[in-house]
Amino acid sequence: MAVDVLTRCRDLLAGVTPMETDCGLLCGAACCSSLPGEETGMLLFPGEEALAPLPAGWRILDTQAGKLLVCDSRCDRRNRPLSCRLFPLLPLIRGDAIKVAVDARARAVCPMAAAGTKGCSQRFVDAVRQCGQWLREDSEQRDFLLNLTRAHDALRDLQRAFGGG
Numbered sequence: 001m002a003v004d005v006l007t008r009c010r011d012l013l014a015g016v017t018p019m020e021t022d023c024g025l026l027c028g029a030a031c032c033s034s035l036p037g038e039e040t041g042m043l044l045f046p047g048e049e050a051l052a053p054l055p056a057g058w059r060i061l062d063t064q065a066g067k068l069l070v071c072d073s074r075c076d077r078r079n080r081p082l083s084c085r086l087f088p089l090l091p092l093i094r095g096d097a098i099k100v101a102v103d104a105r106a107r108a109v110c111p112m113a114a115a116g117t118k119g120c121s122q123r124f125v126d127a128v129r130q131c132g133q134w135l136r137e138d139s140e141q142r143d144f145l146l147n148l149t150r151a152h153d154a155l156r157d158l159q160r161a162f163g164g165g
């Protein structure tokens with residue numbers, strides 16, 4: 001069940017992207033690049049590692065937050081994890097509702113982040129909300145999304161405390 005939900009979300013976002021044009025051209029695909037000497041990655045949703053073969057050179061690390069996919073900054077769209085498909089937005093769990101917001105982690109890297117959700121196409125915002133609703137219906141995915149929501153809120157509080165808007 002947890003994996004079925006992920007497949008639905010990944011399929012929905014396979015054809016809907018933040019902008020109608022390739023937003024990676026704006027920034028040289030900044031969200032796919034690691035700084036020299038730094039190893040960054042995207043968190044996999046529960047069970048997601050079973051959905052696509054791991055391309056050569058990619059690794060999955062076990063972290064406190066969950067399984068972290070470390071890629072080589074290039075990918076076939078079919079292998080792209082859900083976190084990458086949702087970026088730069090995140091569906092947050094707010095009680096019984098889903099609120100779509102700019103992912104706090106996007107503020108440091110994504111040129112679209114300053115514009116808020118209005119910087120993305122309405123189709124993309126709606127698709128991210130739909131994914132949040134589907135994820136919330138599955139207990140394992142809901143728990144994971146709740147943890148992401150808490151981490152997002154903590155990072156936003158820090159950003160605001162340091163004048164980050």
Ligand code: SF4
Pocket residue numbers: 018023024025026027028029030031032087088109110111112
């Ligand atoms: S950083 Fe933002 S604008 Fe650039 S590719 Fe990623 S989502 Fe698109």
Ligand code: SF4
Pocket residue numbers: 031032033042071072073074075076079080081084
């Ligand atoms: S998996 Fe693909 S979309 Fe995600 S960070 Fe790596 S290259 Fe970018």
